[in-house]
Amino acid sequence: MTAKTRSHWKEYGTALCATLITATAGTCYGWPSPTLPYLKSSASSIPTTADEGSWIVSIMILCSALTPIPSAYFADRFGRKTALLLGAVPFIIGWVLVIVAKSVVVLCVARMFSGLGYGIVYTVAPMYTGEIATNEVRGALSTLITLMNKVGILAQYCIGPFVSMRTLAAINLILPISFVLSFIFLPESPYFYLKFERSERAETALRNLRSGDIRLELKNIEINVQEDMKNRGTWSDLLTEATNRKAMWISLGVFTIQQYCGSAAIVAYAEEIFKQAKGQLQPFQESIILGCVQVATCILSVILVDRVGRKPLLLLSALGVGLMNGTIGTYFFFLKSDESSVEHLHWIPITALLIYIVCYAIGLSTVPYVIIGEMFPTNVKLYASCVAHIYTGISMFAVQKLYQVVADAWGIYTAFWGFSAFSLMGLVFMLVVLPETKGKSFACIQAQLRRDVARDNASKLMTVEY
Template sequence: MTAKTRSHWKEYGTAFCATLITATAGTCYGWPSPTLPYLKSKESDIKTSADEASWIVSIMILCSALTPIPSAYFADRFGRKTCLLLGAIPFIIGWVLVIVAKSVSVLYVARMFSGLGYGIVYTVAPMYTGEIATNEVRGALSTLITLMNKVGILAQYCIGPFVSMRTLAAINLILPISFVITFIFVPESPYYYLKFERSERAERSLRHLRSGDIRLELKNIEVSVQEDMKNKGTWSDLIREATNRKALWITLGVFTIQQLCGSAAVVAYAQDIFSVTGSKIEDYKESIILGCVQVATCCLSVVLVDRLGRKPLLVLSSLGVGLMNGTIGTYFYFYAQNKEDVEHLHWLPITAILIYIVCYAIGLSTVPYVIIGEMFPTNVKLYASCVAHIYTGISMFTVQKLFQVVKDAWGIYTVFWGFSLFSMLGLMFMLIVLPETKGKSFACIQAQLRRDVAKDNARKLITVEY
């Protein structure tokens, strides 16, 4: 085995330990799917209305928008590793509260704590994985964040239908505790150490992550950090600097498409959606199939993201989810008008949803977290991650909450037609605006953004003169 291969294995091992916490976030994300049918049933010891159920789903994501700013400061001041370890605490508290819950209000509080942890994880984890990776595997390591999240969701689909709500919470509690035990032994990001001129610690960290001679890479990282830190980053730099402004515009655009294609609603309400499809397969079995397809496709994305590139995957993903959303919406429309006319097509919605999941998982599910780790210089990366995840949290909350509202008011087909429209608008955005960053160093990506900004300014000047 070559030194390069050994280094890649070390990087994957470190990233796996780090992304255990995103698997925990996945358990919180997927938990409502098998749990809500029970909570809304007559057998439930916590009587829950449809409106209360929608709040149980969405309040976690709303609260996830509260922690990016403090976690950004904490990660910048005390380290990415320390911040991720502290991020496990809200998850632990959340699952303990679910275990002891006797009312809907306690479930609300539990989901709030889970949301706080969710916001910490998705602010800091992309930065950590991006900074410990070499250029060759940075995309693959970043997609592990989403892959582990999908594993957590799949665990809920597979275990949830067969155990009680409290037993499921107790099982989920194992993950954040396991993360803390394993992640303690993982090194801090060398970028963080060099930012504070702790060269010896940065060297030890990099030796833990690599095999062979690290002197050249350490020097390159040091030069990159020094270049980024010449002007200490501030929140206003995200808007004042033209390259940062363009990167933020692109990043927020990608995350907008990720949410408005409906993924948050499909995952959280999976069993409820399947219950109205007319399928002959039991709802929980369809959810398990969906979860398995998510995980398998995310594994494929880990392989493809550094081979095909970021932009092709996102374009293909947007096209696929747009077509499938339209197909699902059309099926539900005819099912609502006269279900006997489409009973022979009972296989269509599950097939379309599975194709939707495949298309979503290979691009929109994974690549946005790669982009956010690549598009910004070190001095403002945390601020950008913070803004993106506050925005994403609000967008995801809106989608999850309005799904039930729009479904009850205008029918579920209206929801999926809306998702289809936004997906197609996203496809055009990807084709026109998104640059390719595959295999490029952070310095090369910044240089490309500067060239793009210069071209934009030149076009504006020509337009004004004309």
């Protein structure tokens, strides 16, 4: 085995351990799917209405928008590793509260704590994985964040229908505790150490992450960090610097497509959607199939993202989810208006949702986190990550909360048609403005953005003169 291969295995091992916390986030994300049907049933020990159920689902994501800014400051001052360890604490509190809950209010408080942890994890984890990786595998390591999240969701689909709500919470509690016990021994990001001129610690961290000679890479990292830190980054730099402004616009656009294609609603309400579709399988069985396909496709995305590229995967993903959302919406429309007309087409919802999951997982589910980790220089990366994840949290809350409102008021088909429209508009957006970053160093990506900004300015000037 060559030194380069050994280094890659070390990177994968470190990233896998680090992203165990995102598997914890996935358990929180997928938990409502098997739990809501029980809570809203007559057998529930905590009677829950449909509106209360939608709050239990969505309050977690709303609260995730509260922690990106504090966690960014914490990560910038005390390190990415320390911030990720801190992020495990709210998850532990949240699952303990679910275990002891006797009312909807306590469940909502538990979900609020989980949301706080969710915001910390998705602010800091992309940065940590992006900074410990070499250019060759950076995209693949970054997609592990989403892969582990999907593993956590799948665990809920597979375990949830067969155990009680409290037992499921106790099982989920194992993950954040395991993360703390393993991640505490892993190295900090060398980029973070070099920001504070701790060269010896940066060298030690990099040696723990690589095999072979690290001197050239350490020097390159030091040069990049020094270049980025000549002017200390501030929040205003996201708006005043043209390249940062363009990167922010592109990143927020990609995250908009990721959320408004309906993924958050489909994951949280999977069993209820399958129940309304009236397929031949049990809803929990269809959910398990959905989760398995989701995980398998995320693994495929990890393999493809550094081979095919970011942009092709995102374009294919947006096209696929747009078409499948339209198909599902049309099926539910005819199911509502004339059930007999689609009686022989009961296979369409599960098939369309499986294709949806495949298309979503290979691009929109994973690549946006790669984009946010690559598009910004070190001195403003945390700030950009904060803005993106606050925006994402609010968007996910809107999707999860309004899905139930729209479905109740205008039919489930209206919600899916709306998701389809957003997906196809997003396809056009990414086709026009998204650059390819595959295999490029952070310095090359910044240079490309500067060229794009210069070209845009020249085009505007020519338009005005004309």
